[in-house]
Amino acid sequence: MRLKIFFLCFTILLFISGCTKSENLDTNPYLSIINHLTSEEMMGRLPGTTGNKKAQEYIKTQFTSIGLEPVFNESYMHPYTHTFYNPEKQNIKMSLVKDSEEINLVYEKDFVVQNSVKDLQIQLPICAQKEELINEDCLFVTQDKYPLNNEHIKGILKQSPILSKHLPSGFGGIPIIQIQEDIYKKILEKGVDLIQQVNLNMQLISEDIEANNIVGKIAGKGHGDHKDAVIISAHFDSLGSMDGNYFEGAIDNASGVAGLIQLAINLKQHSLKEEFQSDIILVAFNGEESGLQGSEAFVKDIAKNYKNISNINIDSVGDKNDDEYVIVNADNGKVLRDRLVDYLSSNEFKITEENPSLTSDHVSFSKYNYPAITIGQNNLDTIHTLDDTRDLIDHIKLHEIVTGIFNYIVNTEKVDLEITQEPSEMTEEEIAIMDELIEVATEEAEKLEFGQYKVVSIPEDDKENAQSILASNTHISFTSVSAIPNNINWLIIPEVLDVYTFSEGEISFTITPDNYNSLEKDKIYEIDKFSKEDLNSLYLTYLDSSKEGYEILISTMPFQNNDKNRLSTYKGHEYTIYDSSFLNIHTTRTFDNKTYYYSISKIKQNDFGENILLWKTDEGEQAIKTIDSINLETLTQDMGL
Template structure:
């Protein structure tokens, strides 16, 4: 019977009746071979003790990488690049076994209790090499709250008190773990309900925390293969991330839904597409890629997109992240995803045929965003009501394998039904994907009105909508006096002078000054979201803009932490000798010398220090809209003279350390 079905399919395909066979039942192997791996077997491997949560920088992540690589080899996928499936990039990693963390509670009766990590408590941020002793308080009105550990019965008010308390001790049923490496001087500790009740009933007095953290840079790998098509200028990228958050103490976070599920589906779809292509080659390349580093901030996909955008003329992406949960609701498609709108509508058709429910709802951040950031149509297929991800309850017991199979079938049939199509957005779609200058100006005025009406404070932020675009506003401002900065960032040390230039003002985390357009925000009904607290902490600062003056000249100094620089519009002039660490920038279109920059390495962090020299009276109103705003202000000789002054008088590493570390 199987042979007759295959023969019939081949006849239909050869006769051109492809649409008739693209029904949802067509998901068996076209060669008639038995699949080597069931969905259950793949999932069981990915969430096994051996892989231990697949955290980048650990042996479990390396084993997961090798497992996926071997599956690609067995499918006979073509390596994506350089004859290898492994596409390396560097990211910061933190191996759980190389960290030391202890927590002791002292009670008022003089007794002490050391809590067990992963059983009694979980730390949620990194307190580098500290020995901290804080008195416990349960009063949010405590006048010495900045020097005490505030005890909270839920995470609801975490944002409110994070910038006020010396530390937070929070009751939580089921620990939550993140893979983002965030340094802070404010310890955030979750304790289980039993420990919380004991602290309350036994009058917990003091919490003692000791920590030693080792963070390093390490090469990790995306795994990428290819099913070659007839047109190698066009590509569909099917992706999922396979990394997760690993373990801490005795608590292992297996990550079945996030994202063992997406990777299981990806491998299943890849196997079926490869066998189909052996009989009937696709009209375009299909790239199968398992991303690493998603949990750390879309690191693997960001690196991959930077490469593939230069390989193909037309690309689109379908990403699979968090599917098959018995408890997480419908597939969510972000209604504000303009670039992926046509792609989403076509996917909805395939999901409907497989009885998979969906809704127009904000999904969240995943690797598809790396493609959208480069104006490439992309979408994530994922459930929108995820309750247990990043907790120990995200395990294989929550997985509905029949649901996973229907997702796999939907994607497989989508690819067959859209063979050769790229979903390239029209110019009109691209124009509407980002707000116009007019809308931005309207948003700026709206933001100022909201700040006045709602009395927004420096440490507060809000989101609001203008014509369907979401903007974020905050109470961030320009400080004209160094003493004002100290009120919020007491450990920040700002130079009064840089060479002959005197301090004028500073903006901390400059892009939150006024407003910023955001592609992914907090979903909310109505025009304005509720006001939330910003985490005002020197360790969470990523960008600083300082202004110094000398006579009519203004020197802007922008310092970015672990930031990338867009050099597509400029020519870089590298110097030698004592100036070898400095690079002059010149606009390629106008030929204007706009400034220079240098790079400073401190520990595992890289800082870019950018200098711009100009005369305010010669700037025009188009400064924000164009790079052509330094007309006749600088010559190469002027900038070299300034570099020589800085080399002679300023210790760049010390300046950066004073701004960003304590």
């Protein structure tokens, strides 16, 4: 899965000094915490509900009794604005039409939405034949895998043995609907051809509410400046209810919160004997299931207080049916992940390869270029289902991983990593204005068509002191080469690359109007024709019939590499082997007095349309030979660049 983000780059480090022997922690309180958080009183811990607020108060009480210090405004509560989709206000309906008979399906009993669309009204027939035979708009019904590259497939109906709930967020792609097994059988019994139509309606209504993360601190020595922080986190929210039954959310993630509280207790006790070098911050995040909303707000605020931050996030641990742990990181968390893997592996923990399905709050830290990882377990079968109950928790296993994390923290020496960019010297007021300008520009850009731009300013009612910024839509995605718009018709994308067929592409440009200062505020302008000199990046995916293939990113700006990557030379070209458990390869080509930067990965597309990296760490040299055979210079020139 690709994340399109803006970075703020700071010094990165993991650092704590402490004892040199392992310590044993008391195992008694885990089940008490889990039983409380999974009780009906908590009502599934959905943000915006009374149960979620009760969970906040419970964790706050725990932090108070431990003796943690508040971080924000002398309060353990860290408020943020949360986008809430009240389940009682949403309009989600689906029905099958056969012989003029309409069969209404019951939401959360017969079907649930896996991938939401905010405003949708479609009436389409069902299809189930091979992808290449589908040439009319339809909803694809399947029990297993499904195609995602046929423009005629407007939605997926996927039979699921257990319905799993997903809260609205992101709103990308086509609707994916999970249907119960008996509904799937009913469709097959009636015959796909005999179901004339499926009616699917989604009108999702959001409202802004105030929610809270719960934050406490153990102050370190700090060398008098307190600019370093290790942040340990776990999200406490869950999914509310489904078909009248509350989600316990035991594995996901009452287990992580129980582990967080026990870590807080024992780290606090340890600090009374020996102070940490850094501040240790313990955070129970809200809104993880709603698109990481709580952690995104937290990172933005905590970045104002600290120069150097690292994050260890706990999500879904203590499963009695799973003996293996997974540690996932974003691009800038590799050093942290490798150190933690080495430490836990040497203490007899089984660590498996990264699981791409495990996405959690560490991603929010990555957006600010902070090293961050999530530790969880590999078995996610019950996650987001009503079967995720407290009886799945093995408190001894939970205790073991908490002890492992604790001993890693107190035995790890400080590690200073390379400074990639000096932090901004802007004042807090200037930073706040810039944040607001970027937020306004982002909101306005979403309303523009590709190739449009406008000037927006704040405050709107004070022309003398207004600050302005350019909002533009210069990014477009396309799933066929014929869909490339006219204002970039000089771009020629090949349909076929060796044995691989074009699957999808994205292109983005950077524009700076020469007459910026004379542009009228809020007037929409159009770009008649983009120039290749304005190109920022071009992303292409090519796949074969088994959904294996290549991602090729062509950029006019260099990628950020570091001395941990491996360098190689082949046939006169330099390559950077970017190693993060799986490989992608960076290289450059210069022709016509212009340099292009390439990032290439071998991939396999999974059932959810996500691209999973395939090149393993020992396949770097073979990967380079494969890339050399593509002839990047000819490919780029033939595309008109």
